[in-house]
Amino acid sequence: MSGAGEAESVPDLTGRWKAVAVMRRTVLTLLVVSQTLAGVYGMLSVLPYHGGDLLEQSILLLFALLFAWISVGFWTAMLGFYMRRRGGDPQSLARRHDAATLAATPLARTALVLPIYNEPVDRTLAGLRATVESLRASGQLDHFDFYILSDSRDADVWLAERAGWYALCRELGLEGRLFYRHRPVNLNFKSGNVADFLRRWGADYRYMVVLDADSVMGGDTLVRMVRHMELAPRIGILQSSPSLINARSAFARFQQFANRIYGPLFSTGLAALQLGEAAYWGHNAIIRTEPFMAHCGLRRLSGFGLFKGSIMSHDFVEAAYMGRAGYQVWMEPELHESYEESPPTLVDELTRDRRWTKGNMQHIWLLFFGRRIRFAHRMAFINGILSYLASPVWFVFLVLTSIEATRLTLWPIDYFPDPQNSMFPVWPEWHPHWAVAMILSTFFLLFFPKFLAVADVLLSGGRRQFGGFWKLLLSVFLELFVSMLLAPIRMLAHSRYVLEALFNVSLHWGGQNRTDETGWLQALISQAPGTLLAAGWAALALWLDPMFFYWSLPVALPLILAAPTSVLLSRVAIGRWLRERGLLLTPEEQRLIPLVSTVAEPAPLNPTPLSAFEVAVIDPRLNRLHRAQARHRRTVEPDTLRQWAQRCLEQGPATLNRFQLNALARDADSLAWLHRQAWRATPDGYWGRRIGQLGVAVRGA
């Protein structure tokens, strides 16, 4: 394959987008730069020495960075609002072909791949089932095959996955079309899993759609995506913009509401700026397999520390490589029926962010050493890096402003801050009205887009979908309040993650788990450092100057209240209470969408009280299934396996470790032996009791 030349040989009938993209990005840059300069000028007036010493110059520099960052967000939302009010971006893919052209376009073989790693099996397969059923309803199911690509390490998880796959094959009549691959070694994380699929079967498909464990996609949307790809051979990746669904906890409901109401504005603005040089988000996207295989293999980083080894956040890099090969990457916000779920709690979100921070910080290396990567994709790297780096910048900004306040209160006034130019004294000046103006303008940049999003909903006649005008407004104010509570907590956590990433260390100070709700003890421990730091800072501010104390409260108070915030937001009961009162409603909750409702409360694939391993031993059909799929190559000596099987028979699987259970579950002879012996076990022994429980469940069914 010839790389860029190969893509160039495909005629580009829509080349105008490049000129439009340059024009839009230039305008954005001018707006952001001029707004930032105005902000810096305002800040100069606020600072007592007007940037006359190193401390104030550092404050100014950090302020400029932060102000530019929020300015980019502000203008992206403005552009999104403008595009939505004019009926959509004329440059977007959605406007490129009419419905008749799309409908007349033949489909091509497409694989839906679902890479998973120790995920909740019931929910994951319920999402896949809903997607398959939706494709069946579209009448185009025959063009699609489905692959569950498991990297799960626990026997109880992957045995459940395989049993679920078998049940799904039978239920949906997809034998020979729905496949299950369990990688014995999970090399290179998710991107390695997808690459493993491509090496084995990628050549059989022109496209692959990558799903996440919590993804659900509508059949019509998938069909539309394939047709768009067929009509535009230079598109390498087409990314949809997923909406959040099925939120139950208060935290998830706030995220879902924010995503649903503000998301369209930001994603439309972002898509209008990126056009054919968009980012790939790793899922709910369709990929042209041939160029992806030819150009998007991920080399290991060759640097030091964090910048050495496998690339963790693969998606942005793959988009950049696709662009480098001459293919376009589009994000299309008007591809509806693309869904995912929010982490249920703040703890879960921060756990995820910790991984993402590392992945995005790794992109610093690619930003500087990635060759021939397009400027727009380098900007996408910067965007991802700043999403997390902004937090420590904000943190240091707060530290420096605190030092400034301390200096002004405790130290004598320095009339000659610049030793090079000490002929004339500098009189420190305070302009409280300028400070208020600066704060107000910052708030305006942060919050005005949110109200613009509400205006967009109202102008589109969609207020009923969000519970009506007053409930929508109340929901927005509630969301604003909660986002202000969460911002300092995220800031502190992200600052820690950035430090961890850059110094390639792990700074643990509290346990984290992935339970449905956060416990008080867990929250108190994990939030204690932030709480203590904020309390100390607020106390210092109060001692220095009551006015400084009041200024510190918007950051200090949320950190002091972080533990109760984390616990209460994780509560499903509070989420339900909000929903029952018509607050934080989203359109998907207002009308019954089968695609969404079927995955909200998935029926358990294994309704018995037995673990997947126990079922694999006892159930004759599943035991046969697992034996048939077992590996022929043994990695453990037969005598050792027999000892473990004997222990499992006598004392149950809980007495074996993960490695031992995996070895038994992968060995056909061990599974057959355990099955035979378990059914001959006395009723009062371990397996006899388990068979009794299974018998009760079977008779009940």
Next chain:
Amino acid sequence: MPYHEVEETLARALTYLRLSGIRVTPEVARRALRLVDSALEEGEQRLLARVMERLPDTFPLPEEALPPQTPPLHHASVHYADSL
């Protein structure tokens, strides 16, 4: 021999048949009873084990065709650029 052992043996056999996909009709239940009965005639020791050993001979267990877990391999390469 305690009665409940015989009862449990029969219940175990019927559970196995159900899980194997065999519908437990009166005829199936009678055959299972006969199997337990004949095993009992040979002695009370290892009754459960003997019944379970003979179950596949008495009831040919259905063996559904298993779906292919993966399609045939069609090897291809993922290419890596010379540089990052």
